[in-house]
Amino acid sequence: MTLPPNTKRFLEEAGAISQFTGRFFREVFRPRYEWAAFIHQCYMIGYKSLPLVGLTGFIMGLVLTMQLRPSLIDYGVESELPAMVGIAIVREIGPVITALIFAGKIGSSIGAELGSMKVTEQIDAMEVSGTNPFKYLVVTRVLATTFMLPILVLLGDAISLYGAYLGVNIKATTSFSLYYTQVFNNLSFGDVLPAFIKSFFFGFAIGIIGCFKGFNSSKGTEGVGRSANSAVVLGSLMVFIIDLLAVQVTDILGLN
Amino acid sequence: MSNTEAAILIENLYKGFGSNQVLKGFNLRLNKGENLAVLGKSGSGKSVLIKCIIGLMQPDEGEITVLGESIRSLNQDEMDHLRVKIGFLFQSNALYDSMTVRENLEFPLRRHWMEISDKETNDLVMESLENVGLAHTVDLMPVELSGGMRKRIALARTLILKPEIILYDEPTTGLDPITSKEISDLMNALQKKYNTSSIIISHDMNCIQRTADRMILLVDGIAYAEGEFDTLKASTDPVILPYFE
Numbered sequence: 001m002t003l004p005p006n007t008k009r010f011l012e013e014a015g016a017i018s019q020f021t022g023r024f025f026r027e028v029f030r031p032r033y034e035w036a037a038f039i040h041q042c043y044m045i046g047y048k049s050l051p052l053v054g055l056t057g058f059i060m061g062l063v064l065t066m067q068l069r070p071s072l073i074d075y076g077v078e079s080e081l082p083a084m085v086g087i088a089i090v091r092e093i094g095p096v097i098t099a100l101i102f103a104g105k106i107g108s109s110i111g112a113e114l115g116s117m118k119v120t121e122q123i124d125a126m127e128v129s130g131t132n133p134f135k136y137l138v139v140t141r142v143l144a145t146t147f148m149l150p151i152l153v154l155l156g157d158a159i160s161l162y163g164a165y166l167g168v169n170i171k172a173t174t175s176f177s178l179y180y181t182q183v184f185n186n187l188s189f190g191d192v193l194p195a196f197i198k199s200f201f202f203g204f205a206i207g208i209i210g211c212f213k214g215f216n217s218s219k220g221t222e223g224v225g226r227s228a229n230s231a232v233v234l235g236s237l238m239v240f241i242i243d244l245l246a247v248q249v250t251d252i253l254g255l256n
Numbered sequence: 257m258s259n260t261e262a263a264i265l266i267e268n269l270y271k272g273f274g275s276n277q278v279l280k281g282f283n284l285r286l287n288k289g290e291n292l293a294v295l296g297k298s299g300s301g302k303s304v305l306i307k308c309i310i311g312l313m314q315p316d317e318g319e320i321t322v323l324g325e326s327i328r329s330l331n332q333d334e335m336d337h338l339r340v341k342i343g344f345l346f347q348s349n350a351l352y353d354s355m356t357v358r359e360n361l362e363f364p365l366r367r368h369w370m371e372i373s374d375k376e377t378n379d380l381v382m383e384s385l386e387n388v389g390l391a392h393t394v395d396l397m398p399v400e401l402s403g404g405m406r407k408r409i410a411l412a413r414t415l416i417l418k419p420e421i422i423l424y425d426e427p428t429t430g431l432d433p434i435t436s437k438e439i440s441d442l443m444n445a446l447q448k449k450y451n452t453s454s455i456i457i458s459h460d461m462n463c464i465q466r467t468a469d470r471m472i473l474l475v476d477g478i479a480y481a482e483g484e485f486d487t488l489k490a491s492t493d494p495v496i497l498p499y500f501e
């Protein structure tokens with residue numbers, strides 16, 4: 001049976017990414033552990049993304065609130081505004097928007113960085129310097145994205161909720177404590193935990209795909225650009241796919 | 257000559273990529289203390305050849321022996337151990353562009369010798385930089401250096417572990433004739449100072465003439481001809497002639 005070329009390429013790519021992921025799990029538990037490089041990556045990936053994540057989160061919270069208000073007024077449930085916005089942010093918008101921003105900023109920079117290291121033989125140079133480049137470059141980055149994204153999501157949620165508070169206050173006056181009571185009274189464990197857990201998967205997917213694209217970059221500056229670009233496209237797509245799977249899983253587990 | 261005197265011995269090396277057969281039974285012997293140039297057209301497989309020696313590529317067939325050890329039989333740790341004794345100067349320099357010159361030079365030191373002290377590291381870094389006359393660039397980033405300076409920093413990094421064998425991949429390509437001569441002279445000086453054996457991949461006849469004791473012509477995947485520079489230069493073989501024009 002012959003497959004159409006696009007399907008074949010897609011399957012080959014999927015196979016190669018699975019293999020790359022498999023290699024990650026083989027290497028991650030085996031010494032030597034690159035702690036210093038891991039901490040450095042957490043700083044580069046986590047801390048440096050904070051301003052962007054904070055800003056987008058703030059705007060999302062604000063805008064979402066302003067957009068929702070008229071509909072809620074129509075139904076006469078304006079007082080439910082904090083509760084609705086809180087649920088929307090914590091369950092879905094916070095994790096997904098943060099992950100997409102993260103894929104755009106970090107996925108592309110990992111793809112471009114490793115891609116240019118690949119084509120300028122820096123990865124080979126590491127290997128001849130007694131360093132396993134997969135451990136030193138890939139494992140550290142994937143661990144950093146996996147653990148940093150959930151933290152960014154929590155911080156992003158908090159800032160987003162603050163933006164929403166300001167949004168609520170544009171047309172009505174609510175005290176900060178009343179607003180937060182309304183938000184948190186309507187949030188349950190089943191809202192927060194699945195969102196938090198899926199963020200780990202988002203971070204992992206974005207890291208793996210960025211590294212995979214960079215590590216397999218083709219020669220030339222054009223190849224590096226393509227790696228960065230496809231790291232973002234595929235990384236963002238994976239965020240939605242994981243989101244879709246996550247909602248099914250929480251549904252089955254009765255967490256909705 | 258006995259096998260023990262060879263720094264590198266390559267027998268019947270085959271390496272291809274899909275349908276593209278690059279090396280087709282290549283043989284080479286590098287004696288201790290010798291500088292051997294490998295000359296060949298672009299795309300003839302010169303880089304592939306030395307990447308097989310250092311274990312960055314796996315040969316399809318054939319035997320590579322480095323300092324008496326068959327590299328096929330080595331595990332990762334043994335290979336890393338052997339790599340300390342082999343310096344590799346990359347065609348593209350391969351300087352880590354996110355690191356300063358100092359960090360670039362420290363990298364192989366700290367990775368190969370985990371217990372090395374800060375003082376020792378610093379001394380070796382400064383010694384290497386002084387060897388190439390660039391001690392003042394220690395805190396610069398690679399992007400702030402000119403092409404010739406980058407090549408010299410790469411050379412300093414290659415030599416910092418005091419290797420017994422050095423593999424140069426086109427050390428002078430892309431440099432102007434004067435800088436190219438400087439690099440060649442530097443290679444000679446360092447070779448003498450540390451008494452290394454080396455393989456010099458090059459198209460640059462001036463560099464080969466200046467640095468190599470002997471040369472091998474890589475044509476169609478095999479060692480087509482070998483001998484001293486003047487011997488090959490005097491050849492009337494129509495395959496060899498164009499290389500000396």
Ligand SMILES: Nc1ncnc2c1ncn2[C@@H]1O[C@H](COP(=O)(O)OP(=O)(O)OP(=O)(O)O)[C@@H](O)[C@H]1O
Nearest residue numbers: 273276278296297298299300301302303304305347
């Ligand atoms: N990783 C690789 N995958 C596929 N083909 C490769 C790979 N590396 C090299 N080749 C092919 O092997 C051949 C020899 O390449 P190599 O880089 O050794 O040439 P070279 O002699 O060093 O040329 P130059 O003087 O331009 O550096 C080329 O045809 C190249 O396309």
Ligand SMILES: [Mg+2]
Nearest residue numbers: 302303347425
């Ligand atoms: Mg080459």
